[in-house]
Amino acid sequence: DAKTTQPTSMDCAEGRAANLPCNHSTISGNEYVYWYRQIHSQGPQYIIHGLKNNETNEMASLIITEDRKSSTLILPHATLRDTAVYYCIVRVWGDNYGQNFVFGPGTRLSVLP
Amino acid sequence: DTGVSQDPRHKITKRGQNVTFRCDPISEHNRLYWYRQTLGQGPEFLTYFQNEAQLEKSRLLSDRFSAERPKGSFSTLEIQRTEQGDSAMYLCASSFSGETQYFGPGTRLLVL
Numbered sequence: 001d002a003k004t005t006q007p008t009s010m011d012c013a014e015g016r017a018a019n020l021p022c023n024h025s026t027i028s029g030n031e032y033v034y035w036y037r038q039i040h041s042q043g044p045q046y047i048i049h050g051l052k053n054n055e056t057n058e059m060a061s062l063i064i065t066e067d068r069k070s071s072t073l074i075l076p077h078a079t080l081r082d083t084a085v086y087y088c089i090v091r092v093w094g095d096n097y098g099q100n101f102v103f104g105p106g107t108r109l110s111v112l113p
Numbered sequence: 114d115t116g117v118s119q120d121p122r123h124k125i126t127k128r129g130q131n132v133t134f135r136c137d138p139i140s141e142h143n144r145l146y147w148y149r150q151t152l153g154q155g156p157e158f159l160t161y162f163q164n165e166a167q168l169e170k171s172r173l174l175s176d177r178f179s180a181e182r183p184k185g186s187f188s189t190l191e192i193q194r195t196e197q198g199d200s201a202m203y204l205c206a207s208s209f210s211g212e213t214q215y216f217g218p219g220t221r222l223l224v225l
């Protein structure tokens with residue numbers, strides 16, 4: 001699976017949009033971009049994933065560049081409860097690929113009052 | 114639909130003791146994964162099952178570690194002769210085939 005790079009930490013004001021970038025310049029055509037987050041002392045929580053089109057769900061939006069070499073996770077109105085470590089992972093999807101997710105160190109997002 | 118559950122949530126043991134953790138996946142999920150996470154690091158893959166078959170093991174899974182999923186439902190992870198370096202959060206995740214993995218709350222192990 002391709003490697004990703006993310007900033008170590010970011011701050012965001014409460015109520016503002018949090019934009020978390022991820023670079024995955026070696027991504028291959030069948031690899032999806034996944035985002036998880038981990039709030040202190042809890043298990044990772046799935047947020048969203050996508051292949052090449054932008055995706056939106058009740059938690060966040062995922063914007064993937066046209067060349068697919070980078071993406072941005074957007075939390076539209078960050079709250080204090082969004083303070084967490086956010087992981088960007090690229091991974092092949094599908095029944096023939098059973099393996100694990102490879103987690104990097106992620107981005108520690110601090111939402112400030 | 115209940116999520117992935119793990120038991121116990123916390124375990125303190127003395128060095129040299131054996132410990133066993135349990136994971137109950139989401140009911141329709143045929144794949145179950147174990148990860149380990151140490152302080153300040155992202156989770157690291159240990160092993161995974163498809164139904165009852167253990168299909169992959171990481172080199173992190175030493176001989177003292179064994180995992181089972183006897184009926185293709187819940188799984189257990191046993192650590193024999195625990196060492197202080199085994200202190201970590203042990204995470205379980207499940208998925209339907211190769212789709213999105215959903216994680217449990219983890220079992221935090223402290224070896225004294």
